[in-house]
Amino acid sequence: MSRSATGVEIRPLVYSDMPAVIDIERRAFPTPWSLAMFVLEVSKPTGICLAAVRDGELCGYVICARHDLDWHIMNVAVDPEKRRQGIASALLAELYARAEDSQARFTLEVRQANHEAISLYTRDGFRIAGKRRRYYQDNGEDALIMWRTPATLQGRLDDVPAADPMVNHRR
Numbered sequence: 001m002s003r004s005a006t007g008v009e010i011r012p013l014v015y016s017d018m019p020a021v022i023d024i025e026r027r028a029f030p031t032p033w034s035l036a037m038f039v040l041e042v043s044k045p046t047g048i049c050l051a052a053v054r055d056g057e058l059c060g061y062v063i064c065a066r067h068d069l070d071w072h073i074m075n076v077a078v079d080p081e082k083r084r085q086g087i088a089s090a091l092l093a094e095l096y097a098r099a100e101d102s103q104a105r106f107t108l109e110v111r112q113a114n115h116e117a118i119s120l121y122t123r124d125g126f127r128i129a130g131k132r133r134r135y136y137q138d139n140g141e142d143a144l145i146m147w148r149t150p151a152t153l154q155g156r157l158d159d160v161p162a163a164d165p166m167v168n169h170r171r
Contacts, residue, residue, distance in 0.1 A: 008087055010094040013042055013049035013061055020058035021051075028077045041065065041074065048098050052078070052087045062091040064106075071099055073108040076117070083116075092124055103150055109143040121146050125153040 013021070018038060025032040041063045042049045048071075052060035060078035064071050073095070078087045096104070109132065110117050126146040134140040151158050 008090045009053045013051040024077050024079050027080050052091050060087040071106045106148040112142045127152045
């Protein structure tokens with residue numbers, strides 16, 4: 001358990017968090033994950049699933065799965081009423097710390113129109129490596145594939161894959 005500079009406690013996500021997670025998920029995204037999807041990810045021993053709690057209330061979460069040598073950030077959400085307070089940044093910082101490898105590579109997909117998320121990820125060292133055309137089924141929007149690697153953290157793109165065959169979620 002850790003406490004960020006924003007006063008948010010970051011701890012492992014647990015099954016009893018699911019009602020609050022589902023509430024945030026439904027308000028945060030046009031195509032929310034199901035309860036079963038969250039339970040599946042939380043039950044995997046190789047993943048990292050974290051909760052952000054402030055004043056005893058869950059206000060955000062991150063779901064990250066391990067695929068071979070790379071980490072895939074599958075879901076990052078913050079209560080829409082609590083955004084722009086450093087909660088997502090605190091979740092991601094703790095995620096990177098828990099990956100316990102300075103050579104860790106992270107990938108994610110983000111809606112092309114989600115400029116706030118793209119800005120957050122770019123500040124964290126992610127770089128756009130490609131695009132999945134018409135990836136989101138609800139509106140046919142493209143997804144940007146982004147990577148954070150030791151090279152991108154140094155401003156280079158020499159070890160960023162052009163595509164990620166492990167990516168299979170709907171966000």
